[in-house]
Amino acid sequence: MARNKPYGGTDLAAFLTHRIVELRPRKSQVEIASEAGFANPNMLSMLKAGTTKLALDRVADLARALETDPARLFQMALLQSGHETTRAVIEEIFGTLVTRNEVGWLAELRDASDNVDPSLTTRSRAALRAIFGK
Amino acid sequence: MTHAPASPPKSIFPITGNERAWIKFIRAISDRSDPGITLRRIQQLRILLLNKLA
Numbered sequence A: 001m002a003r004n005k006p007y008g009g010t011d012l013a014a015f016l017t018h019r020i021v022e023l024r025p026r027k028s029q030v031e032i033a034s035e036a037g038f039a040n041p042n043m044l045s046m047l048k049a050g051t052t053k054l055a056l057d058r059v060a061d062l063a064r065a066l067e068t069d070p071a072r073l074f075q076m077a078l079l080q081s082g083h084e085t086t087r088a089v090i091e092e093i094f095g096t097l098v099t100r101n102e103v104g105w106l107a108e109l110r111d112a113s114d115n116v117d118p119s120l121t122t123r124s125r126a127a128l129r130a131i132f133g134k
Numbered sequence B: 001m002t003h004a005p006a007s008p009p010k011s012i013f014p015i016t017g018n019e020r021a022w023i024k025f026i027r028a029i030s031d032r033s034d035p036g037i038t039l040r041r042i043q044q045l046r047i048l049l050l051n052k053l054a
Helices: A011-023 A029-035 A043-049 A056-066 A070-080 A084-094 A100-112 A122-131 B017-029 B039-053
Strands: none
Touching (some): A011 A029, A011 A043, A011 A056, A011 A070, A056 A070, A070 A084, A100 B017, A100 B039, A122 B017, A122 B039
16 A cells, blocks of 8 residues: 555545446536535545545535445445444444445345345355346 | 443344345445345345245
């Protein structure tokens, strides 16, 4: 990891880069920065490049601007800040932070399995890879 | 006066250990893109579970 890009290659930097491209037909990076309340429109470029990290108190506004789930962005911001211990404590006390999409997947998993709480087997992993094209 | 909690804290969304494994694997193979639910994916998931539980 380059010294001037301490957060380069983090999940958050990769996610942000991907999400901004996805939103490009509807809103520009400058508009996203403005919606997120960043005074400096270059902040998103800095976050994407990994020259700076996302402050936790900016997560909610940025998630809204990115039209993404704040729980997922919060997890990535915690990890980016080196707060793995904090993340683990939150998970232990409050449970796993899941996004709305993940709640949907879990609901489908429970419904389709008649709530038998199926384990994740090697065969399940292979099938999931097929479902997600991996 | 003590203020010890009378009951364990409620989970944000209580999930089992198995479900946690499913979610973590989906996160890993989707590059943390938080994939949405589509009809095709649900159909494939149901087929997977039917085969698994048969």
